Amino acid sequence: MNFRKELKERMLIGEGAMGTLLYSNGIDQCYEELNCTNPDQIESIHRAYLEAGADILQSNTYGANFNKLKRYGLEDEVSRINRQGVILAKKAAKGKAYVFGTIGAQRSIRKSDLSMEEIKRGFREQLYSLLMENPDGILLETFYDLEELETVLQIVKNETGLPIIANVSMHELGNLQSGIHLNEAFQKLEQLGADVVGVNCRLGPHHMIRALEEVSLPKQASIAIYPNASLPDYVDGRLVYKAVPEYFGSSALELREQGAAIIGGCCGTTPLHIQAVKHAIGSLAPVKEKFTKSREIEVIEVNDRELELPLYEKAKTERTILVELDPPKKLGIESFMTGAEVLKKAGVDSITLADNSLASPRISNDALANLLKNQLNINPMVHITCRDRNLIGLQSHLMGLQTVGLNEILIITGDPSKIGDFPGATSVYDLSSFDLISMVKQFNEGLSYSGQSLGQRANFKIAAAFNPNVKYLDKAVQRMEKKIACGAQSFLTQPIYSLEQIEEVYEATKHLETPIFIGIMPLTSTRNAEFIHNEIPGIKLPDNVRRAMALAGDDPVKSRIEGVNIARELVDSAREKFKGIYLITPFLRYEMTAELTKYIRKVDSKQTSEVAVHE
Numbered sequence: 075m076n077f078r079k080e081l082k083e084r085m086l087i088g089e090g091a092m093g094t095l096l097y098s099n100g101i102d103q104c105y106e107e108l109n110c111t112n113p114d115q116i117e118s119i120h121r122a123y124l125e126a127g128a129d130i131l132q133s134n135t136y137g138a139n140f141n142k143l144k145r146y147g148l149e150d151e152v153s154r155i156n157r158q159g160v161i162l163a164k165k166a167a168k169g170k171a172y173v174f175g176t177i178g179a180q181r182s183i184r185k186s187d188l189s190m191e192e193i194k195r196g197f198r199e200q201l202y203s204l205l206m207e208n209p210d211g212i213l214l215e216t217f218y219d220l221e222e223l224e225t226v227l228q229i230v231k232n233e234t235g236l237p238i239i240a241n242v243s244m245h246e247l248g249n250l251q252s253g254i255h256l257n258e259a260f261q262k263l264e265q266l267g268a269d270v271v272g273v274n275c276r277l278g279p280h281h282m283i284r285a286l287e288e289v290s291l292p293k294q295a296s297i298a299i300y301p302n303a304s305l306p307d308y309v310d311g312r313l314v315y316k317a318v319p320e321y322f323g324s325s326a327l328e329l330r331e332q333g334a335a336i337i338g339g340c341c342g343t344t345p346l347h348i349q350a351v352k353h354a355i356g357s358l359a360p361v362k363e364k365f366t367k368s369r370e371i372e373v374i375e376v377n378d379r380e381l382e383l384p385l386y387e388k389a390k391t392e393r394t395i396l397v398e399l400d401p402p403k404k405l406g407i408e409s410f411m412t413g414a415e416v417l418k419k420a421g422v423d424s425i426t427l428a429d430n431s432l433a434s435p436r437i438s439n440d441a442l443a444n445l446l447k448n449q450l451n452i453n454p455m456v457h458i459t460c461r462d463r464n465l466i467g468l469q470s471h472l473m474g475l476q477t478v479g480l481n482e483i484l485i486i487t488g489d490p491s492k493i494g495d496f497p498g499a500t501s502v503y504d505l506s507s508f509d510l511i512s513m514v515k516q517f518n519e520g521l522s523y524s525g526q527s528l529g530q531r532a533n534f535k536i537a538a539a540f541n542p543n544v545k546y547l548d549k550a551v552q553r554m555e556k557k558i559a560c561g562a563q564s565f566l567t568q569p570i571y572s573l574e575q576i577e578e579v580y581e582a583t584k585h586l587e588t589p590i591f592i593g594i595m596p597l598t599s600t601r602n603a604e605f606i607h608n609e610i611p612g613i614k615l616p617d618n619v620r621r622a623m624a625l626a627g628d629d630p631v632k633s634r635i636e637g638v639n640i641a642r643e644l645v646d647s648a649r650e651k652f653k654g655i656y657l658i659t660p661f662l663r664y665e666m667t668a669e670l671t672k673y674i675r676k677v678d679s680k681q682t683s684e685v686a687v688h689e
């Protein structure tokens with residue numbers, strides 16, 4: 075038997091599911107451990123697939139790497155489980171089928187914290203264990219992350235001359251997680267030396283066929299397709315797949331027409347599915363040519379609804395004042411709307427609305443932003459955290475904001491749920507602030523997260539957060555630079571309380587062209603000052619500031635005056651060096667931020683007239 079030769083001459087059939095078959099048999103443990111604890115069961119499943127017509131068996135070692143086995147306390151068993159996996163498949167194959175050593179991705183569909191170094195280490199250990207038992211090839215599967223697959227493929231290429239099947243998994247139809255199209259992914263994998271490039275899992279035959287229609291035949295490599303039985307259904311807390319083997323079989327013919335040379339099955343498939351494939355494709359040869367549908371590139375219109383200069387552009391050349399006015403925590407928006415009106419009259423350029431700041435629920439900021447826009451003709455800035463919405467929610471939210479013309483947004487990670495009123499709530503964090511900034515930039519190019527056309531370009535103006543209240547300012551500046559590289563167009567800082575810090579921020583960021591809005595939040599009382607000084611991470615108030623607030627004591631009027639006076643001093647220093655000022659309204663006390671706004675406008679206009687007199 076010569077795999078590479080046979081692959082060009084006739085269609086080959088792969089195995090079907092192992093994991094979901096064991097799961098549907100009621101097994102709920104580490105499937106790969108069964109290679110050692112219940113070898114007969116694994117061998118008999120391989121045998122059932124062989125009898126159904128499979129030409130390629132794959133070892134039951136999909137998740138048998140250090141990082142996944144560790145979850146079961148089996149990290150010391152990597153070698154034994156993998157070696158035993160190949161031995162069992164060989165025993166079942168009895169020389170009548172090829173046996174490939176299976177290696178599954180370590181990063182799954184969700185973002186994982188595993189570094190590439192950890193992945194490589196785990197991968198190498200698994201690969202060496204499989205190779206000890208002389209498989210006929212290596213099958214890499216369920217790789218949502220192309221970068222991970224490219225990395226491990228290179229390692230296999232360096233370690234062995236055995237045939238390699240490299241299977242990605244699609245995110246949206248035709249696209250991988252990173253937005254790259256299947257056709258390009260196949261070309262890259264072929265260039266790196268995969269004998270077979272393919273797709274497995276997540277989608278059923280229908281979507282695999284549709285995706286292949288836009289994929290051309292590779293120059294050298296062959297194509298493998300391992301669809302799931304169907305899309306999964308969620309019944310009584312378990313994932314179940316519709317089992318229609320005949321449909322699976324007839325789909326195999328279409329997959330062949332679209333270029334597949336190997337057809338197997340992934341989740342939800344059974345020996346009956348593989349038998350149906352065998353009946354359908356018999357001993358046909360793979361196609362040598364095919365019609366490739368051109369990719370539908372929808373016309374992306376440029377959205378030209380720009381009415382005002384974006385805030386980040388404005389802040390490059392003239393004084394720009396943003397004031398944060400947070401949505402109320404209770405129903406009833408009278409004082410919020412009054413506050414917004416007062417701030418508008420005071421001369422703010424925009425009102426920014428936090429997204430459930432401090433991880434506690436507030437009236438949704440997009441609803442209030444809409445009211446501000448429509449009722450008060452204010453162009454608000456909407457904060458968006460990565461905490462409360464998953465990848466679906468974030469994309470839908472952005473499309474909604476774009477549709478109603480709320481394009482000024484501030485992207486932040488978001489305070490974690492555990493600090494807020496519902497500490498048990500999930501902090502989603504499907505995306506980091508860097509990822510979300512990149513995604514919005516991609517929206518502005520007319521593409522969704524996974525690279526599908528949105529039909530139009532969005533026109534978001536992307537602000538990001540800069541926290542200078544950290545031990546190492548240079549690290550925070552590096553994060554800014556990374557955010558700029560992702561697409562950030564301006565920065566708003568955490569509140570700053572000392573003149574020295576304004577100077578430090580200026581020195582540390584003066585090389586950047588991206589405008590910075592310096593955050594200033596007036597203190598409201600001595601208690602407020604002491605809380606910030608003693609409990610808020612990273613913030614230390616200068617002694618004179620704490621003393622001044624303490625002198626005002628419990629008197630609310632004196633405290634307000636003192637709070638505004640201290641903020642004025644900070645404003646004076648900030649306005650000399652930065653055009654952007656970001657005033658944060660404490661506890662809906664908008665009269666304080668309105669007073670500061672008027673103050674800035676007044677001193678600016680005074681300066682302008684002084685300059686005019688000199689001229």
Ligand SMILES: Cc1cc2nc3c(=O)[nH]c(=O)nc-3n(C[C@H](O)[C@H](O)[C@H](O)COP(=O)(O)OP(=O)(O)OC[C@H]3O[C@@H](n4cnc5c(N)ncnc54)[C@H](O)[C@@H]3O)c2cc1C
Binds near residue numbers: 427540541544
């Ligand atoms: C202008 C502004 C507006 C905000 N609006 C909201 C809001 O609407 N809703 C809300 O819930 N929260 C809000 N926050 C709070 C913010 O989400 C938290 O401060 C969050 O922890 C940091 O988010 P980020 O996007 O600035 O940080 P990112 O740069 O995305 O950092 C994320 C995490 O990385 C770590 N990190 C950051 N910098 C460093 C560093 N120098 N060294 C080591 N680790 C680091 C921290 O753990 C941090 O939490 C706002 C903050 C700012 C500055």
Ligand SMILES: [Zn+2]
Binds near residue numbers: 274302341
């Ligand atoms: Zn699968």
